[in-house]
């Protein structure tokens with residue numbers, strides 16, 4: 441049964457892997473139509489930037505969003521009336537280590553890249569200068585080595601932030617992107633279920649992370665979308681804890697913030713469960729407060745609302761969570777819980793787990809955005825951290841919880857863990 445499910449997911453992932461070249465071309469066309477009197481240059485990652493013995497090569501996400509191109513060292517030049525992809529020359533020594541790469545004189549370069557014009561990277565500078573002759577400004581990713589290089593080539597031009605523009609586009613997902621994210625979320629839900637089957641007093645956090653990573657990759661996803669957080673007991677107070685080196689004890693909670701990346705798209709899901717399978721009364725009380733806050737936020741998600749980055753931002757998801765926590769539950773001294781909400785409750789999810797990184801927290805939500813809903817409380821005096829996070833699609837009239845298949849009611853979690 442499980443095998444069949446996994447095989448089906450692999451098949452779906454293989455299908456979904458093909459966002460067709462036409463969709464990337466349409467994205468570039470949209471950017472070009474809004475360039476005005478500017479050009480846009482994006483540098484893909486090089487193997488030197490990101491690959492090594494510890495990490496596999498990953499593409500720069502903005503470059504990937506506009507090209508779908510996964511090979512290293514490429515450069516994208518967009519003008520209002522043309523688009524060009526520049527590829528590096530053949531490097532037989534490097535190819536012995538990392539495999540054959542496409543070059544501009546390969547017969548299939550146009551079909552493989554989806555660009556009518558593919559040129560050697562050595563021609564980039566001349567083409568860039570020519571494109572700039574009649575144009576005033578350059579969009580690129582600020583603060584990158586590429587941006588510094590462009591500034592030295594065009595010191596008198598105005599430089600603009602391409603990340604701001606592309607984050608705005610990237611925040612609203614296409615139907616195909618939403619399908620990809622659904623696959624990643626489904627595999628992530630299976631990973632959490634696998635963790636629940638494995639968790640027990642005496643087990644190390646990395647053993648739970650291993651069970652989750654196995655389930656995701658076995659389910660057709662290439663990798664974790666981010667370093668898995670398996671935080672037992674006091675480690676749950678550390679928001680991005682990733683050592684995963686502690687032995688879990690009976691009576692503690694374990695927080696798992698773990699998500700798959702399938703065909704380049706991330707999922708982001710957190711559950712907090714009891715190590716020995718049953719919440720203590722106090723754990724359950726605090727858990728119910730977070731769960732209530734999470735449901736209140738989910739009920740508030742719809743177009744027009746903002747995520748918000750402060751406790752007072754009006755019409756914001758943040759304020760909904762903060763207010764709920766202040767009205768439900770108390771700390772050991774009888775004070776409200778709101779002050780223990782120490783991070784944002786939402787962010788975009790997509791090609792990156794924190795997607796569209798430059799998108800504003802005060803930008804109104806739109807249908808087609810995919811965000812997290814993840815309130816949490818972190819109470820050092822009680823050595824307890826609880827976060828509940830779902831990946832959510834904003835719909836025309838509300839929200840669809842993509843990770844709804846993963847239980848979060850305390851009774852359901854206890855039941856699932858008792859059934860092992």
Ligand SMILES: [Mn+2]
Pocket residue numbers: 708787812814829
């Ligand atoms: Mn998150």
